[in-house]
Amino acid sequence: MQTHQLFLELKNTLSQYTEEFEIESKLFICHFLKWEPNTFVNHLSDDIPKEISKEIKSSVKKRMEENIPLAYLFKKWPFRKNTYSTSPGVLIPRSDTEYLVEKAIKLIQENNISTIYEIGYGSGIISIELAKEYPDCSIVGWDISKDAYNLANKNLHTLIPAPSTSISKMQPYSRQNNIPIFYQNDFFEIYDSYAFDFSNTLFISNPPYIKTDVIKTLEPQVSLWEPKEALDGGESGIDFYEKFLAWYSTKLANRPPSKGFVLFEIGYDQQREMEKLSEKYKLKLSVNNDLQNLPRVCLFTN
Numbered sequence: 001m002q003t004h005q006l007f008l009e010l011k012n013t014l015s016q017y018t019e020e021f022e023i024e025s026k027l028f029i030c031h032f033l034k035w036e037p038n039t040f041v042n043h044l045s046d047d048i049p050k051e052i053s054k055e056i057k058s059s060v061k062k063r064m065e066e067n068i069p070l071a072y073l074f075k076k077w078p079f080r081k082n083t084y085s086t087s088p089g090v091l092i093p094r095s096d097t098e099y100l101v102e103k104a105i106k107l108i109q110e111n112n113i114s115t116i117y118e119i120g121y122g123s124g125i126i127s128i129e130l131a132k133e134y135p136d137c138s139i140v141g142w143d144i145s146k147d148a149y150n151l152a153n154k155n156l157h158t159l160i161p162a163p164s165t166s167i168s169k170m171q172p173y174s175r176q177n178n179i180p181i182f183y184q185n186d187f188f189e190i191y192d193s194y195a196f197d198f199s200n201t202l203f204i205s206n207p208p209y210i211k212t213d214v215i216k217t218l219e220p221q222v223s224l225w226e227p228k229e230a231l232d233g234g235e236s237g238i239d240f241y242e243k244f245l246a247w248y249s250t251k252l253a254n255r256p257p258s259k260g261f262v263l264f265e266i267g268y269d270q271q272r273e274m275e276k277l278s279e280k281y282k283l284k285l286s287v288n289n290d291l292q293n294l295p296r297v298c299l300f301t302n
């Protein structure tokens with residue numbers, strides 16, 4: 001069977017399942033044949049071996065029957081210019097989060113930030129991208145999830161190969177060639193015992209921010225497959241922001257004249273909530289919109 005025939009067949013099958021049937025058909029074929037998606041058109045007349053087309057069709061069937069996300073089926077997903085390993089149990093990298101990383105890159109440069117703390121690193125995309133841009137920054141992250149801990153360290157070893165990446169649990173902070181250090185902890189259990197540097201420091205997070213009640217209304221590939229602890233922001237959706245800023249504002253108030261930066265990804269409908277938090281905790285707020293002109297990234301400063 002030639003590529004274009006299989007493409008038509010897959011489009012037809014997948015059109016009963018998703019509006020993204022065209023791009024998904026292409027991604028399935030490219031994944032199994034190890035083609036870069038942008039070279040797909042050059043392969044339209046290629047003959048696809050029978051066993052591979054069988055494998056592709058069975059994978060498409062699995063996708064449709066089990067609602068399994070492509071990123072979990074393929075075990076990898078792109079983020080910015082890199083490809084990250086993925087695994088069920090850890091949030092799939094989203095293109096929305098690229099805004100957060102771009103904003104952080106600018107902020108770090110403009111303010112000579114040398115210490116970055118990430119809360120909820122998931123697959124490691126944010127810390128790893130920042131470490132690639134700023135190898136001299138010290139970066140430490142925490143995630144509550146064991147699956148995230150394993151995956152982020154895997155991605156770290158692949159994307160920033162180094163002789164001795166630290167993968168230890170909650171040891172005293174040891175700086176090793178400025179490779180990010182990922183700990184597995186509930187941040188709110190260690191935040192009073194860790195020796196944070198608060199001066200010219202960036203705290204960054206894409207935290208769980210979906211209202212608990214809304215999770216079950218999300219598309220099944222998200223609600224059935226992605227981890228609840230990565231999505232669930234509590235009844236109001238803002239539990240994480242509230243708890244973090246309550247702690248942070250107190251810490252900062254005790255350390256004048258430290259200048260600190262907190263950068264969060266937020267839901268498109270959470271700007272008003274962030275404004276209320278900035279008033280409550282006496283922090284300045286600026287909000288950046290994404291390409292769809294929706295609020296996406298917010299920066300708190302003192």
Ligand SMILES: C[S@@+](CC[C@H](N)C(=O)[O-])C[C@H]1O[C@@H](n2cnc3c(N)ncnc32)[C@H](O)[C@@H]1O
Nearest residue numbers: 120121122143144145186187206207208229230
């Ligand atoms: C929305 S996901 C973001 C993952 C990754 N940073 C990204 O952008 O793809 C939120 C992450 O926060 C972690 N998390 C939730 N509550 C946490 C807590 N109290 N302490 C540390 N990590 C937490 C979750 O396990 C999850 O990996």
